[in-house]
Amino acid sequence: MIPGLASARGLVLSPSMTAEPSSPVDPRGEVVIRTIAMPADANANGDIFGGWLFSQMDLGGAVLARSVSHSRVVTVSVEAMNFVTPVNVGDIVTCYARLEQIGRSSMKIAIEAWVKRGTDQAEHHVTHGRFTYVAIDAAGKPHPVKGEPAA
Numbered sequence: 001m002i003p004g005l006a007s008a009r010g011l012v013l014s015p016s017m018t019a020e021p022s023s024p025v026d027p028r029g030e031v032v033i034r035t036i037a038m039p040a041d042a043n044a045n046g047d048i049f050g051g052w053l054f055s056q057m058d059l060g061g062a063v064l065a066r067s068v069s070h071s072r073v074v075t076v077s078v079e080a081m082n083f084v085t086p087v088n089v090g091d092i093v094t095c096y097a098r099l100e101q102i103g104r105s106s107m108k109i110a111i112e113a114w115v116k117r118g119t120d121q122a123e124h125h126v127t128h129g130r131f132t133y134v135a136i137d138a139a140g141k142p143h144p145v146k147g148e149p150a151a
């Protein structure tokens with residue numbers, strides 16, 4: 001069973017519990033994507049294009065959502081998206097995801113992106129957001145997320 005699944009199902013967190021600090025001290029969640037930012041992903045300023053980072057986060061969240069739901073999923077909304085620090089070409093980018101809430105067919109997943117730069121072994125927080133995924137059947141219609149009901 002996915003850690004946190006039972007506690008997340010149906011749980012509505014209060015705003016104070018869901019508020020994202022602008023700069024968390026350490027990554028929160030499980031690693032869902034790790035890759036290197038390449039020159040082809042840079043924008044006109046030479047930094048990494050925000051859309052590329054966004055897509056990595058979306059893919060990473062989908063990895064966790066599929067694992068939770070044992071199902072195909074689609075992204076239905078994104079909220080609380082914050083770009084805190086630019087990503088540079090050559091940075092090692094890691095996306096961390098954690099399940100915040102499960103509805104009937106939907107899953108809210110908080111995703112943070114962190115980078116390692118040059119020879120610095122420390123990770124630096126660059127982006128966070130909350131993505132909602134919906135479990136869908138073969139016809140593309142929502143269906144209930146499988147898993148253990150809340151106690």
Ligand SMILES: CC(C)(COP(=O)(O)OP(=O)(O)OC[C@H]1O[C@@H](n2cnc3c(N)ncnc32)[C@H](O)[C@@H]1OP(=O)(O)O)[C@@H](O)C(=O)NCCC(=O)NCCS
Nearest residue numbers: 074075076077102103104105106107132134136140141142
């Ligand atoms: C996601 C989708 C299947 C939902 O279909 P729907 O007919 O609206 O289904 P419902 O109204 O029953 O909603 C299904 C769930 O999605 C949630 N939902 C729908 N719109 C939402 C939104 N904007 N934000 C958050 N949750 C949303 C509902 O609350 C519901 O959650 P629950 O089952 O946990 O209670 C449909 O809207 C869709 O296919 N959207 C396109 C998805 C897509 O292409 N994503 C990629 C974009 S690049």
